[in-house]
Amino acid sequence: MSQSTPVLAAHGLTKHFRAGGRRIAGRPPARAIHAVDGVDLELHRGQVLAVVGESGSGKSTVARLLAGLIPITDGQVLLDGAEARVRGRRAFRAYVRRVQMIFQDPFASINPVHPVRYTLTRALRLHRHQSTGGKLRGAELEAALTELLERVHLTPAERYVDKYPHELSGGQRQRIAIARALAAEPEVLLADEPVSMLDVSIRLGILNLLADLRDRLGIAVLYITHDIASARYFADRTTVLYAGQVMETGDSESVTQEPLHPYTRLLVASAPDPDDLAGAGAAAVRDQGTGGEPPSLVDPPPGCRFAPRCPYATDLCRRETPALLEVAPGRAAACWGYSEREDRPEVGRVSTSSASGGEAGA
């Protein structure tokens, strides 16, 4: 792990939603949906961290907590090592200037009635007026708009600046959303499934853009996705979330090629694999415990949350929650199989790299 102070870090990040809405008199107290339970993560300058996990695993909730959009139930968010307090409007604004969020749906996140110029000008003025000692206008504004559009590779800028959202393709709209986020000159970009609503041919361009912003501007990027293959390509590190908890974390290549946690193995085995001539992926999924759905997050029982689906689960797993254990340098897994306990389950080691190459091609 990097020794430098992470630009944004979460410790024990927890979010419980009340289940079933308002409390009704005479009924037992409302139960809690444990959407995020004790998540630790670190975002470093000039790095992309992917958070992967199936639907409902808590990925968006983590992003919304980090963006300060919803209150934290428990835990800490540290910006440059200092606890971020986002209570109050001014504190919130100062925070979001440094931590910006990009949403999944580029159609919904940009106001359709205004041209690009309006959307970006507003963002620029909101975040930059103090630094220039007044309202950004005239040639200075034009230059800032052009620079923003060029940063997201919408060139020549004149062609795009007076367009309305409906005149832009999905990919172009997502670039505008990114440009709007960049107007604040943030240090952190939280991107919640930024490409999953986009066409395949456009996805690559947006992901390359994020990688480019990381490299050129040194921005720390949180890349949320359920596409673990794209995490391999675009993220330096990958954290795997399941039922609101971190199951595994490490550098992306290792996590995807030699997953340690049984859940990560299930994810990797489930991903479409055109090279899988023998249907080994399908078989592996069956072995990896595909039978079942993600657990209910309402007052979850103790123990490993993956235990009901895990082929290796033992009594220990059902009784006690495994901590995130360092398994190798920079790699950690929350699974009893990697502990020193005598009653630990035998999880074996499935190396996915054996599935690569063409030797199965006969």
Add this chain to the structure above:
Amino acid sequence: MSQTDTSTQDGTTTTEAGTPVAPESSDPVLEIRNLSVDYGFGDDPTHVLREVSLTLNRGEVLGLAGESGCGKSTLAYAATRLLSPPGLITGGEVWLTGRDGQRADLLSLSDAELRAARWRDIAIVFQGAMSSLNPVFRVERQLIDGILAHRPGMRRAEARERAAELLRLVGISADRLRSYPHQLSGGMRQRVMIAMALALEPQVLIMDEPTTALDVVMQRQILEQVMELRERLGFSVVLITHDVSLLVEVADRIAVMYAGEIVETAVARDVYAKPRHPYSAGLLGSFPPLHGPRRELTGIPGAPPDLSKRPPGCPFAPRCAHAMDVCRTELPVLGRTAQSEEGRLVACHLHTSGLVNGELPDLLAR
């Protein structure tokens, strides 16, 4: 019903342009021929589908791939005559072969005949179907209504039993019958929609982006279930998705669509290992592979064309690295590959002999 069979003795069919086309399969269940669809009324409609021909064989999973807006859903709607205005079928035939061997052109049936045929033989799971369950009724009621619409004579108790059985088929326990849609996860709702489709006992199941909104684990579970049911219940599948890497694994054959036309059809593995159309190659190069060595992702430059302003010639030309002069003036038609491979068709001038002397770019010559 007359059988319009244009086959020559050697089993090849001949298109109007006179290009020889590979032999049609031995056992087609659904044959789409020269299907054309326009959107918009008046003098200037948009030609969305242009003479699309496609065959689904019995027991087969046919994958339909292509970027959004290329006409995949339109094809599914038109082929089942579910297209609604401003969509208009302007030409073509859709031959369905019944279990009894009878063939009928769905496009020339009367509405009454069609209703009977469609209910009996083709079922569609629509794109975004999981949000189309009625939120105010329990799953049970919606399934029973579907079953009774299909089998009007059936007793309600019997239909209830059948509903439970259908749910179990798609891997949901029968006690979920009493649930309202919002009480089910996205994956479960999608399975309920598949159960509703199976209630029709179809010969052909068309699934339009059935798992796009779901994560990979759920996606695989659902597709494997469908594949298993296909063998057990004996139906054929048209699977529409933009995710070619998924199709390569699941489908028997793949048809790649671009701008309202089929540009390549082949056995799934061949499309992946040896794409013949520059667009297919580009689509495959847009997906980061999870396994195997890291490779450079090429992607496809530019965006699909606006179908209302289609330039002459090959619709892919503005994005194609191999475009030649002829590509900008003449529309390539679906025909044999330069390698004359059995069972493969491609619509690209690079493959038209005489234009280039069998010289293919390396990527397309593997």
